[in-house]
Amino acid sequence: MKRTEVIELLAALQALEYETAELGPANPGEVARLRQSISQEMLQYYDRYMSRGKKAIAWVRHGVCAECHMQLSSGAYADLLRADDVATCEHCGRYLREAPPEPVARKTAGIAAS
Numbered sequence: 001m002k003r004t005e006v007i008e009l010l011a012a013l014q015a016l017e018y019e020t021a022e023l024g025p026a027n028p029g030e031v032a033r034l035r036q037s038i039s040q041e042m043l044q045y046y047d048r049y050m051s052r053g054k055k056a057i058a059w060v061r062h063g064v065c066a067e068c069h070m071q072l073s074s075g076a077y078a079d080l081l082r083a084d085d086v087a088t089c090e091h092c093g094r095y096l097r098e099a100p101p102e103p104v105a106r107k108t109a110g111i112a113a114s
């Protein structure tokens with residue numbers, strides 16, 4: 001499995017366990033399935049943030065970490081854009097995930113939400 005796919009799995013897990021927490025308990029079967037696909041090492045890292053009520057994966061938009069709002073160095077940003085490795089924020093340590101292009105997301109948000 002490519003490491004970027006692991007980030008997608010972690011992001012899905014985070015969405016279940018963190019972002020939808022207000023809507024009720026996450027689907028246990030889906031959570032278990034995702035956790036089985038992710039290495040212990042990455043899960044431990046992820047759980048360290050989650051246990052403190054923090055997101056373990058941060059979006060990056062225009063080279064800025066969305067969680068700590070710090071600008072990444074060009075080297076760290078290049079690591080993120082290179083799809084063969086998992087990048088972490090050099091400021092807050094979170095796993096980084098490239099954000100989708102903003103204008104598209106914003107334009108379709110209202111329409112697609114119904």
Ligand SMILES: [Zn+2]
Nearest residue numbers: 065068089092
């Ligand atoms: Zn950060």
